[in-house]
Amino acid sequence: MAEKLLEIKDLHVVYKTDEGCVYAVNGLNLTVNKGQVLGLVGETGAGKTTTALSILRLLPDRIGEIVQGEILLDGTDIIHCKDAELRLIRGNKVSMIFQDPMTSLNPILTVGDQIAEVLELHNPDMNHEEIQARVDDMLSLVGIVPERKNDYPHQFSGGMKQRVVIAIALACTPELLLADEPTTALDVTIQDQVLQMMRELKEKLNTAMILITHDLGVVANNCDSVAIMYAGEIIEQGTVEDVFEGAYHHPYTVGLFNSIPDLSKKTRRLSPIDGLMPDPSNLPSGCAFHDRCPRCMEKCVSQKPQPFVQDTHMVRCHLYQGDGEEMAR
Template identity: 40%
Template structure:
């Protein structure tokens, strides 16, 4: 899955808890993934599976009740876990940046777009006119018409799609090595979603940055990403290339997710496909396979033993006991 050289981002066995009145919520458990230089990696899964929590862990914007209890987040050769706040702030907005989920609330409503785009360049010791020129050029790249005059406008004077373009422009204005996009198309309609995905593809090719793309929309991930990480209830259950995940899914949860994609429905129906059952309680994580209570293929071993990641082919891995069973049954 990773390039031949060391990956730009290497998350190794990351575990994270949230404190709560009912007990510790084990939100992430032994999560590992890699983002190679110039690669686009998608993270998919149901709502609440830990996708956004993982993204916020990487960029260091966690809530006060969050605690990393294990693992490493290695970015450009540096472990970010335990890094002083001053050093983490130096990385954010320069070497890594983020597009947030809701463009309607991501921008400061009482400041003009120009003020905010100049402010994000505060580290650069260049004249204000140069910063303004950069802002105009970036607005041109993301398709904002008449950028000179739009710098004087306030966020409420833009549509949702335009605001998301501005958020993308601000995130890329510092030319980061890693761009984290946390479901950047969720609040947009289908037409704008296509436009934003195409925009990200073009900008990624032009600038060469790596992208960690969080989404629940499988079609968007298939269109944009090189590699995919599938998460369920705080764990990575499968990872591989887009072709691996969409053509040869090897975990029952991945198969179930793909079956729920409306784009795969071939006949008219009044009921959309769903995955039966409920997500397990992450305060008291059950033994064995985390997906076993909802898995139609579960057997005795799934109750007793948590599956370890098993290589399917190349960079394709899945955590499922069925892979062991198939290997043992093979001649």
């Protein structure tokens, strides 16, 4: 049986602003096993980045707040850790690749110094020569010649910056890597190179990963399991085979797949999901997807659906419950 590394239970996260309260994550449950790659998929505003920031307790100070739930990392509840304990966890046991490599690096420090900073913080016993040797190793690992460690971020392309960010994240060989849309700012050719490199590093270091993305093709090629997120909730979850080839799907998942162009078919228009993501400060009652759902029933408007579970596959939808059970294929 796979060993659990991260377990999130009933997580609720809000952002309190002058305009009101934004309910970003609402009762999220998630498990990541050691060495596993989990794809977290959903539209912009679904709560994916907030979930990742909550794991590292990096929510905006005095605005973002975890109001309920548990985040267990190797059995330790991150929510109740003190700042000193968190500093030992961040970058060491859990690292994060942020969305935009252009703003993730300090422009006035060389890339070598930025990698070395992580090593100095978490490995006080290492001397200068050992740290520099490790910096060279990390740059080589991500495909950058060590001689460039004295260059500054502006001297690198977008793809090379992302490689530096990955080198910083992996410097201390973390058990869990949070990759928040790591290829969004890159062109298609560089995207493939970066993803290939991340696959190789995962095999070498056995690092578990949460890969946040909009791209279902990236999920299919890189992930072991998938969680579909909508309005701060996981509405479908399972192995890649469950979500891509399973018999039962949430209508939102069906909509995501229908939005992908099919090169084997000639069509005049794409088939996007109608409507917009609900306002997180004023979430609808019942199923949050009901006002966009082509298969909405009366109960969907007023009742929250319970999870329907079959082996490793979970779907949170009224279609598969009680008298509304259709088991649509």
